[in-house]
Amino acid sequence: MRDGVARFIIRRLAVTGPKVPTAELLFADGVNVIWGASNTGKSFTVKLLDFMSGAKPKMLPNINQRQGYNKAWLDLILPTSGQVTLVRALAGGSFGLYNHWVQPDTKEEATRTLSPEHKGKDSLSGFLLAEIGIADKSFSKTQHAAKVAFSFRHFVPYLLTEETDMMGEWPPIRISDFNSDTLDKNVLKFIATGIDDSAVIETPSPDAQKSINSGKVQMVEEMLATAEQELNREYPDPSDLENQLAKLDKATDELQSTLVQRQNELDQLRLDRRFIVDSIAETQERQTGSFPKMRRQSRPAV
Secondary structure (H helix, E strand, C coil), rough: ECEECCCEEEEEEEEEEECCEEEEEEEECCCCCCCCCCCHHHHHHHHHHHHHCCCCHCCCCCHHCCCCCCEEEEEEEEEECEEEEEEEEEECCCCEEEEECCCCCCCCCCCCEEEEECCCCHHHHHHHHCCCCCCCCCCCCCCCEEEEEEEHHCCCCHHHHHHHHHHHHCCCCCCCCCCCCCHHHHHHHHHCCCCCCCCCCCCCCCCHHHHHHHHHHHHHHHHHHHHHHHHHHHHHCCCHHHHHHHHHHHHHHHHHHHHHHHHHHHHHHHEEEEEEEHHHHHHHHHHHHHHHHHHHHHHHCC
Protein backbone atom coordinates (compact mmCIF):
# COMPACT_ATOMS: atom_id res chain seq x y z
CA MET A 1 0.00 0.00 0.00
CA ARG A 2 1.45 3.33 -1.07
CA ASP A 3 0.26 6.78 0.00
CA GLY A 4 -2.65 5.12 1.79
CA VAL A 5 -3.97 3.69 -1.50
CA ALA A 6 -4.40 -0.06 -2.00
CA ARG A 7 -2.58 -1.08 -5.19
CA PHE A 8 -2.00 -4.21 -7.22
CA ILE A 9 1.48 -3.94 -8.74
CA ILE A 10 2.57 -6.31 -11.51
CA ARG A 11 6.27 -7.09 -11.51
CA ARG A 12 6.68 -10.03 -13.88
CA LEU A 13 4.64 -12.10 -16.31
CA ALA A 14 6.24 -15.31 -17.54
CA VAL A 15 5.42 -18.53 -19.37
CA THR A 16 7.36 -21.77 -19.09
CA GLY A 17 7.44 -25.18 -20.69
CA PRO A 18 9.46 -28.37 -20.33
CA LYS A 19 11.54 -27.94 -23.52
CA VAL A 20 11.39 -24.22 -24.27
CA PRO A 21 13.18 -21.25 -22.72
CA THR A 22 11.30 -19.12 -20.23
CA ALA A 23 9.63 -16.11 -21.82
CA GLU A 24 8.98 -13.19 -19.51
CA LEU A 25 8.07 -9.53 -19.30
CA LEU A 26 9.35 -7.40 -16.43
CA PHE A 27 7.36 -4.38 -15.29
CA ALA A 28 8.72 -1.26 -13.61
CA ASP A 29 7.07 1.43 -11.49
CA GLY A 30 4.96 3.89 -13.43
CA VAL A 31 3.72 3.51 -17.00
CA ASN A 32 4.88 0.46 -18.95
CA VAL A 33 4.58 0.41 -22.74
CA ILE A 34 4.74 -2.77 -24.82
CA TRP A 35 5.27 -2.16 -28.52
CA GLY A 36 6.18 -4.14 -31.57
CA ALA A 37 5.09 -5.21 -35.02
CA SER A 38 1.85 -7.04 -35.72
CA ASN A 39 1.55 -10.64 -34.56
CA THR A 40 4.38 -10.36 -32.06
CA GLY A 41 2.29 -11.08 -28.95
CA LYS A 42 1.08 -7.70 -27.70
CA SER A 43 -2.58 -8.72 -27.61
CA PHE A 44 -1.60 -12.13 -26.28
CA THR A 45 0.11 -10.40 -23.35
CA VAL A 46 -3.12 -8.60 -22.43
CA LYS A 47 -5.12 -11.82 -22.77
CA LEU A 48 -2.56 -13.67 -20.66
CA LEU A 49 -2.95 -11.07 -17.89
CA ASP A 50 -6.71 -11.52 -18.23
CA PHE A 51 -6.25 -15.30 -18.00
CA MET A 52 -4.17 -14.90 -14.83
CA SER A 53 -6.94 -12.80 -13.28
CA GLY A 54 -9.49 -15.59 -13.73
CA ALA A 55 -10.54 -15.69 -17.40
CA LYS A 56 -11.38 -19.07 -18.91
CA PRO A 57 -8.74 -20.89 -21.02
CA LYS A 58 -10.76 -20.42 -24.22
CA MET A 59 -10.05 -16.69 -23.97
CA LEU A 60 -6.33 -17.39 -24.48
CA PRO A 61 -5.40 -17.43 -28.20
CA ASN A 62 -3.57 -20.49 -29.46
CA ILE A 63 -0.85 -18.57 -31.32
CA ASN A 64 2.28 -20.17 -32.75
CA GLN A 65 4.54 -18.52 -30.17
CA ARG A 66 2.59 -20.31 -27.43
CA GLN A 67 3.56 -23.78 -28.63
CA GLY A 68 5.60 -25.73 -26.07
CA TYR A 69 4.56 -23.60 -23.09
CA ASN A 70 2.25 -25.02 -20.42
CA LYS A 71 2.37 -22.68 -17.41
CA ALA A 72 1.95 -18.97 -16.73
CA TRP A 73 3.51 -17.13 -13.79
CA LEU A 74 2.59 -13.72 -12.38
CA ASP A 75 4.58 -11.84 -9.74
CA LEU A 76 2.52 -9.28 -7.81
CA ILE A 77 2.85 -6.87 -4.93
CA LEU A 78 -0.44 -6.83 -3.02
CA PRO A 79 -1.68 -4.38 -0.35
CA THR A 80 -1.83 -6.96 2.46
CA SER A 81 0.11 -10.05 1.41
CA GLY A 82 2.97 -8.17 -0.18
CA GLN A 83 5.10 -10.11 -2.68
CA VAL A 84 3.28 -13.15 -4.08
CA THR A 85 3.46 -15.31 -7.18
CA LEU A 86 0.53 -16.89 -8.98
CA VAL A 87 0.93 -19.89 -11.25
CA ARG A 88 -1.63 -21.51 -13.53
CA ALA A 89 -1.58 -24.13 -16.25
CA LEU A 90 -2.32 -22.65 -19.66
CA ALA A 91 -4.91 -25.40 -20.03
CA GLY A 92 -6.83 -23.79 -17.18
CA GLY A 93 -7.78 -25.00 -13.72
CA SER A 94 -6.90 -23.73 -10.26
CA PHE A 95 -4.21 -21.24 -9.29
CA GLY A 96 -1.19 -21.95 -7.15
CA LEU A 97 -0.30 -19.15 -4.74
CA TYR A 98 3.18 -18.61 -3.31
CA ASN A 99 3.42 -16.21 -0.37
CA HIS A 100 6.68 -14.88 -1.81
CA TRP A 101 8.22 -14.41 -5.23
CA VAL A 102 9.57 -17.55 -6.86
CA GLN A 103 11.46 -18.21 -10.04
CA PRO A 104 9.26 -19.39 -12.91
CA ASP A 105 9.02 -23.18 -13.14
CA THR A 106 10.23 -23.64 -9.57
CA LYS A 107 9.84 -27.11 -8.06
CA GLU A 108 8.67 -25.60 -4.77
CA GLU A 109 5.13 -26.47 -3.71
CA ALA A 110 2.63 -23.61 -3.75
CA THR A 111 1.57 -22.19 -0.38
CA ARG A 112 -2.12 -22.65 -1.16
CA THR A 113 -4.53 -23.37 -4.00
CA LEU A 114 -7.11 -20.87 -5.24
CA SER A 115 -10.21 -21.85 -7.16
CA PRO A 116 -10.81 -20.31 -10.60
CA GLU A 117 -14.51 -19.97 -9.73
CA HIS A 118 -15.43 -16.39 -8.95
CA LYS A 119 -16.95 -16.94 -5.51
CA GLY A 120 -15.81 -17.84 -2.03
CA LYS A 121 -12.81 -16.77 0.01
CA ASP A 122 -10.75 -19.68 -1.37
CA SER A 123 -11.11 -18.46 -4.94
CA LEU A 124 -8.69 -16.17 -6.76
CA SER A 125 -11.41 -13.53 -6.94
CA GLY A 126 -12.14 -13.74 -3.21
CA PHE A 127 -8.43 -13.57 -2.37
CA LEU A 128 -7.76 -10.50 -4.52
CA LEU A 129 -10.89 -8.65 -3.38
CA ALA A 130 -10.03 -9.35 0.26
CA GLU A 131 -6.68 -7.66 -0.35
CA ILE A 132 -8.52 -4.37 -0.89
CA GLY A 133 -11.32 -5.00 1.61
CA ILE A 134 -14.29 -5.47 -0.72
CA ALA A 135 -14.83 -9.23 -0.57
CA ASP A 136 -18.51 -9.17 0.46
CA LYS A 137 -20.12 -6.79 -2.01
CA SER A 138 -23.11 -7.51 -4.23
CA PHE A 139 -24.84 -5.79 -7.12
CA SER A 140 -28.26 -5.74 -8.73
CA LYS A 141 -28.08 -7.43 -12.11
CA THR A 142 -31.72 -6.72 -13.06
CA GLN A 143 -34.18 -3.89 -12.56
CA HIS A 144 -35.93 -6.08 -10.00
CA ALA A 145 -32.73 -6.09 -7.89
CA ALA A 146 -31.79 -9.74 -8.38
CA LYS A 147 -28.33 -9.89 -6.81
CA VAL A 148 -24.97 -11.16 -7.98
CA ALA A 149 -21.85 -11.31 -5.82
CA PHE A 150 -19.06 -8.96 -6.81
CA SER A 151 -16.03 -10.71 -8.27
CA PHE A 152 -12.64 -9.56 -9.43
CA ARG A 153 -13.79 -10.25 -12.99
CA HIS A 154 -16.09 -7.23 -12.73
CA PHE A 155 -12.97 -5.08 -12.32
CA VAL A 156 -11.13 -6.45 -15.34
CA PRO A 157 -12.69 -4.20 -18.05
CA TYR A 158 -11.35 -1.22 -16.09
CA LEU A 159 -7.89 -2.78 -15.76
CA LEU A 160 -7.27 -4.39 -19.15
CA THR A 161 -8.37 -2.89 -22.45
CA GLU A 162 -7.55 -4.15 -25.91
CA GLU A 163 -7.57 -2.31 -29.21
CA THR A 164 -10.75 -4.13 -30.22
CA ASP A 165 -12.59 -2.80 -27.17
CA MET A 166 -11.28 0.71 -27.82
CA MET A 167 -12.63 0.70 -31.36
CA GLY A 168 -15.85 -1.20 -30.65
CA GLU A 169 -19.32 0.34 -30.70
CA TRP A 170 -20.27 -1.11 -27.31
CA PRO A 171 -19.97 0.99 -24.12
CA PRO A 172 -16.53 0.93 -22.50
CA ILE A 173 -18.10 -0.10 -19.17
CA ARG A 174 -19.46 -3.35 -20.64
CA ILE A 175 -18.22 -6.28 -18.57
CA SER A 176 -19.22 -9.06 -20.96
CA ASP A 177 -21.83 -10.03 -23.52
CA PHE A 178 -23.61 -12.09 -20.87
CA ASN A 179 -24.16 -9.30 -18.34
CA SER A 180 -26.98 -6.77 -18.33
CA ASP A 181 -26.66 -3.02 -18.70
CA THR A 182 -28.03 -2.76 -15.15
CA LEU A 183 -25.10 -4.72 -13.74
CA ASP A 184 -22.56 -2.77 -15.81
CA LYS A 185 -23.92 0.54 -14.50
CA ASN A 186 -24.06 -0.65 -10.89
CA VAL A 187 -20.44 -1.83 -11.01
CA LEU A 188 -19.38 1.55 -12.39
CA LYS A 189 -21.39 3.25 -9.62
CA PHE A 190 -19.58 1.16 -7.01
CA ILE A 191 -16.16 1.96 -8.45
CA ALA A 192 -17.01 5.67 -8.45
CA THR A 193 -18.78 5.87 -5.06
CA GLY A 194 -17.86 2.76 -3.06
CA ILE A 195 -21.57 1.98 -2.51
CA ASP A 196 -22.87 -1.43 -3.56
CA ASP A 197 -26.45 -2.77 -3.73
CA SER A 198 -26.45 -4.91 -0.58
CA ALA A 199 -29.23 -2.79 0.95
CA VAL A 200 -31.49 -2.95 -2.11
CA ILE A 201 -34.49 -5.27 -1.61
CA GLU A 202 -35.25 -7.66 -4.43
CA THR A 203 -38.76 -7.72 -5.89
CA PRO A 204 -40.16 -10.59 -7.97
CA SER A 205 -40.11 -10.07 -11.71
CA PRO A 206 -43.41 -10.45 -13.64
CA ASP A 207 -42.34 -13.92 -14.79
CA ALA A 208 -41.35 -14.92 -11.26
CA GLN A 209 -44.64 -13.58 -9.85
CA LYS A 210 -46.53 -15.50 -12.51
CA SER A 211 -44.68 -18.65 -11.50
CA ILE A 212 -45.51 -18.01 -7.84
CA ASN A 213 -49.20 -17.55 -8.65
CA SER A 214 -49.16 -20.64 -10.84
CA GLY A 215 -47.65 -22.60 -7.98
CA LYS A 216 -50.39 -21.42 -5.62
CA VAL A 217 -53.11 -22.44 -8.09
CA GLN A 218 -51.48 -25.82 -8.53
CA MET A 219 -51.34 -26.29 -4.76
CA VAL A 220 -55.07 -25.51 -4.42
CA GLU A 221 -55.88 -27.90 -7.26
CA GLU A 222 -53.86 -30.63 -5.55
CA MET A 223 -55.71 -30.00 -2.27
CA LEU A 224 -59.07 -30.23 -4.06
CA ALA A 225 -58.00 -33.43 -5.81
CA THR A 226 -56.92 -34.93 -2.48
CA ALA A 227 -60.23 -33.96 -0.86
CA GLU A 228 -62.13 -35.47 -3.77
CA GLN A 229 -60.17 -38.71 -3.46
CA GLU A 230 -60.93 -38.92 0.25
CA LEU A 231 -64.60 -38.22 -0.45
CA ASN A 232 -64.74 -40.96 -3.07
CA ARG A 233 -63.00 -43.34 -0.70
CA GLU A 234 -65.43 -42.65 2.15
CA TYR A 235 -68.52 -42.48 -0.06
CA PRO A 236 -67.98 -44.52 -3.23
CA ASP A 237 -71.72 -44.41 -4.14
CA PRO A 238 -72.81 -40.86 -5.06
CA SER A 239 -76.51 -41.80 -4.85
CA ASP A 240 -76.06 -42.63 -1.17
CA LEU A 241 -74.73 -39.14 -0.63
CA GLU A 242 -77.81 -37.71 -2.33
CA ASN A 243 -80.07 -39.74 -0.05
CA GLN A 244 -78.16 -38.58 3.00
CA LEU A 245 -78.34 -35.01 1.75
CA ALA A 246 -82.12 -35.31 1.32
CA LYS A 247 -82.44 -36.66 4.85
CA LEU A 248 -80.30 -33.85 6.18
CA ASP A 249 -82.43 -31.30 4.33
CA LYS A 250 -85.61 -32.83 5.77
CA ALA A 251 -84.16 -32.89 9.28
CA THR A 252 -83.04 -29.30 8.88
CA ASP A 253 -86.53 -28.24 7.77
CA GLU A 254 -88.08 -30.03 10.74
CA LEU A 255 -85.66 -28.41 13.13
CA GLN A 256 -86.37 -25.04 11.56
CA SER A 257 -90.13 -25.58 11.96
CA THR A 258 -89.68 -26.66 15.58
CA LEU A 259 -87.49 -23.66 16.22
CA VAL A 260 -90.13 -21.30 14.83
CA GLN A 261 -92.81 -22.97 16.95
CA ARG A 262 -90.70 -22.77 20.09
CA GLN A 263 -89.90 -19.14 19.36
CA ASN A 264 -93.62 -18.35 19.03
CA GLU A 265 -94.32 -20.11 22.32
CA LEU A 266 -91.51 -18.18 23.96
CA ASP A 267 -92.89 -14.90 22.64
CA GLN A 268 -96.34 -15.77 24.00
CA LEU A 269 -94.90 -16.64 27.40
CA ARG A 270 -93.13 -13.29 27.45
CA LEU A 271 -96.44 -11.54 26.71
CA ASP A 272 -98.21 -13.54 29.42
CA ARG A 273 -95.49 -12.71 31.89
CA ARG A 274 -95.73 -9.04 31.02
CA PHE A 275 -99.49 -9.14 31.51
CA ILE A 276 -99.18 -10.86 34.89
CA VAL A 277 -96.53 -8.40 36.08
CA ASP A 278 -98.70 -5.47 35.04
CA SER A 279 -101.75 -7.00 36.76
CA ILE A 280 -99.86 -7.51 40.00
CA ALA A 281 -98.60 -3.94 39.91
CA GLU A 282 -102.09 -2.60 39.29
CA THR A 283 -103.56 -4.68 42.13
CA GLN A 284 -100.88 -3.49 44.53
CA GLU A 285 -101.54 0.10 43.54
CA ARG A 286 -105.25 -0.29 44.20
CA GLN A 287 -104.68 -1.84 47.60
CA THR A 288 -102.26 0.89 48.60
CA GLY A 289 -104.61 3.65 47.46
CA SER A 290 -107.82 2.37 49.25
CA PHE A 291 -106.36 1.59 52.71
CA PRO A 292 -106.07 5.22 54.00
CA LYS A 293 -109.69 5.96 52.96
CA MET A 294 -110.95 3.03 54.99
CA ARG A 295 -109.13 4.34 58.08
CA ARG A 296 -110.56 7.83 57.68
CA GLN A 297 -114.07 6.48 57.37
CA SER A 298 -113.79 4.38 60.55
CA ARG A 299 -112.34 7.17 62.69
CA PRO A 300 -115.00 8.28 65.35
CA ALA A 301 -116.21 11.87 65.46
CA VAL A 302 -115.11 14.11 68.34
